[in-house]
Amino acid sequence: MALKWGIAAAGKITQDFVNAVNTLNKDDHDLVAVAARDLNRAKEFAKKFGVKKAYGSYLELAQDQDIEVVYVGTLNPQHLEVATLMLENGKHVLVEKPLCLNEKQAQKLITCAKQQNLFLMEAIWSRMFPSYQYVRKQIQSGLLGEIVSVEAEFGLELHNIARHSKNDLGGGTVLNLGVYLIQCCQWAFQEAPKSITATGTLNDEGVDVEVLAELNYGGNRIGKIKTSAFNKLSNSAIIIGTKGQITIPTFWSPTSIIDTDGTEKTWPLPNTEYEFNFQNTCGLRYEADEVRKCIREGKKESEIVTHNESLLIAHIESEIRRQIGVKYAADD
Template structure:
């Protein structure tokens, strides 16, 4: 069986991590055949480092490459809609970094376009493919945690000075950059949409949130308390409480260990990679890459773990949080949900 042939759109830090993680998987299953960036020299440098045969200036050339089966989009969020639509128009399957789009309106248009093109498209909510998340899901499904009553998830790093995080025009703010993780873990646990969302936050001079706290009330009485910050380090744990016990996901967004119901530490070691990663535990990206391959081989257009409907729920919650805090993007006028 031929390997899944990847094209990489954008050569930033996360694209380096993705390709490095991909290289830990069997070569007969995954092959990176091309990379594109806005500047040819950047694409060439990336290609040489990662032993990629073809490199392109601009993303149209990547889309036109007949040897590319699927494109990984690692660009900043304001480029996701444009690049996602472009790659679909060129007949490519797509794995697009999170958050999927700036708002629900954009996400809905993009996912509808994928359906029309009959191509696989997935928002890269990598956490849901981790062994730790699968372990948690089994505990919930088996009833060992009892009825889930509460999720506490907080995610914070000192990011306030980073351009993509602080500028409104770049889709900045912690709700999109960090909040997507706290939202997705809450939905993963409760498997429902909140009946009430209550948020407060702190904005910078450019009108994007540097801190956010919110409560999501779910239909059966469960509550998720989520918190994000670009001002400093938070505990970065997700605590899942049920009537029969508690599980804690450590560094829940890139989790490789958890404290189980009995208080024991369960670890999920990652393989050694060729290069160092830019972000913690990025070798975990290998799991979503392999899931993408399996879905495409099976002829599926979306993933059961992060279906299109779930991406829209996440975007809808992000929009609700931003509205309450007062964060508005130019795209909010152009793309209505």
């Protein structure tokens, strides 16, 4: 039976999500409605991507009885409000990363989902890629030995884009790029870091435009991460063990990896009718399938991105921001 989707917001990432869902079996996924604050924009979105209904408010979307689950692709500061609205109206929820602005908000949202007995997942889509699943199996098999280091960096020219550079829009590299780096370290080490040290550069809005951080897991096991909103970096991750290493190019959405023996393994994405706004976002199809699988199995969270994992990632994000001096109104 098809999972009936509602889409909250009509921006670039939601366009890519719907474009990706359209590559999946229509018997598994049904795009019921999209909502935006501008009704005309929602109507244009619906017409282009074959979504059945369009609404000019998120409340209308939340009250649509045909919808089972809502993908929340709003700006960061709206995640808590919009996701809570959907949960309180009986909808399962998939929220774009970061789950919320801080750990406190993330805990509040997860508590709401548990009270409503509904599925909730942070959309850390990287982990659903076949490449990430392959890397996890390689680590679990012991082929890399003990993981001793993760070296990852993510940098793009984002400093002139409002949602990345303005404080009141939840800007900054920690929430918008660093979340990918943090989750990659967690994917490799599978435990909470024992200590965190971070330095960074802030813009006039008081949000971070460059960050260097180390996550110390004890026993000289370190995750080294770097972000930049000024320069394109290598945008790769290297997971190093006592017996070997794996390199993940385009690590946030990887269709290939360099395995322990130096060979490249690839998992191509399908072609689509429309172009995507961001790199490899056809891979959002994997998280849509994960959501369907979990909901049809009656699960309230995914084993790939658990609630505790999202809380830990939010904690690490908040601690890095605290050390470098980035504060949002929601932190008060």
